[in-house]
Amino acid sequence: MQLPWSKPKIPVVALRGIIAARPGAMSLVSHSAPIERGFALAKKSKNLILAIESPGGSAAQSDLIGQFIRRRAEELGVTVTAVIGDIGASGGYWLACAGDRIYANRLSIVGSIGVITGGFGLDRFIARYDIERRLFTAGENKARMEMFSPLREQDTRFTQDLLDEAHGMFKAWVRERRGARLTGAEDPIFDGGYMMGQRALELGLIDGLGDVDTLVREIGGAKAKPVWLRPKPPRGLLRLFSLGVEATLGVAEERLSGPVLR
Numbered sequence: 001m002q003l004p005w006s007k008p009k010i011p012v013v014a015l016r017g018i019i020a021a022r023p024g025a026m027s028l029v030s031h032s033a034p035i036e037r038g039f040a041l042a043k044k045s046k047n048l049i050l051a052i053e054s055p056g057g058s059a060a061q062s063d064l065i066g067q068f069i070r071r072r073a074e075e076l077g078v079t080v081t082a083v084i085g086d087i088g089a090s091g092g093y094w095l096a097c098a099g100d101r102i103y104a105n106r107l108s109i110v111g112s113i114g115v116i117t118g119g120f121g122l123d124r125f126i127a128r129y130d131i132e133r134r135l136f137t138a139g140e141n142k143a144r145m146e147m148f149s150p151l152r153e154q155d156t157r158f159t160q161d162l163l164d165e166a167h168g169m170f171k172a173w174v175r176e177r178r179g180a181r182l183t184g185a186e187d188p189i190f191d192g193g194y195m196m197g198q199r200a201l202e203l204g205l206i207d208g209l210g211d212v213d214t215l216v217r218e219i220g221g222a223k224a225k226p227v228w229l230r231p232k233p234p235r236g237l238l239r240l241f242s243l244g245v246e247a248t249l250g251v252a253e254e255r256l257s258g259p260v261l262r
Helices: 028-041 059-076 091-096 123-128 153-181 197-203 212-220 236-252
Strands: 009-016 047-054 079-089 101-104 109-111 194-196 225-229
Touching: 009 028, 009 212, 028 059, 028 225, 047 091, 047 212, 059 079, 059 091, 059 153, 079 091, 079 212, 091 153, 101 197, 109 197, 194 197, 212 225
Parallel strands: 009 047, 009 225, 047 079, 079 101, 079 109
Antiparallel strands: 109 194
16 A cells, blocks of 8 residues: 555666677676566556667567566566667667557657678788688588688578578567557568657657656656666776776677677
8 A cells, every 4th residue: 555655656677778798788687687676666556667778789688688578577467668768779679669658759769670780801801911811610601701701692691581580570579569559661660770759659669759757657646756777887997897898899789799689
């Protein structure tokens, strides 16, 4: 029972940053604890808010986090509301689709439902300087997409098939979660492009325009307060090291490791 002098509290889980299985990034390992804490606090109100600020990243981690949120929501009967701030694109939008409702600002960057990977081809560079590449493998495709070797047509086909498969899973997830709310032709929705919140609302990618504070009061009443939940930051030198690693790997965008939702 809510005491008359107490203020309703709505848990808000912050999902912020690049999505990747590395220190300093957003992953299931780094964010499972605040998500679990959020659902524990949501037992009274039966509501949880996801505050999303992410341009995307790892396809696998996006799916792991999204599926984890849905399992807990269904087990506990909690309604999940996703709120996109500046950006909830690609993997960030994948996470938003774990919500039963999605809100954004009219100027938020939303969508980018596509998959990307890439790298560099340096075979002609080393040939120009008469550098001999020595590579030994067991397995015809063990060195697939190796940057110092010429790109093979079969590797191009393989990589495109991989991206198309991941893109198909992304589209299926959006259709599953958004259903009949999606409107209009599929091209502007699933072509990999991003848009602002107002356009996303017209296409059914979000349910309305709003921010965390507005949604907290809508859910819990005029006196409701958000309870923000975030991963514990590393301390001291470890924090500086993590920030340096994140900045360095953020530039690389992990595009050599597989499909990326970015």
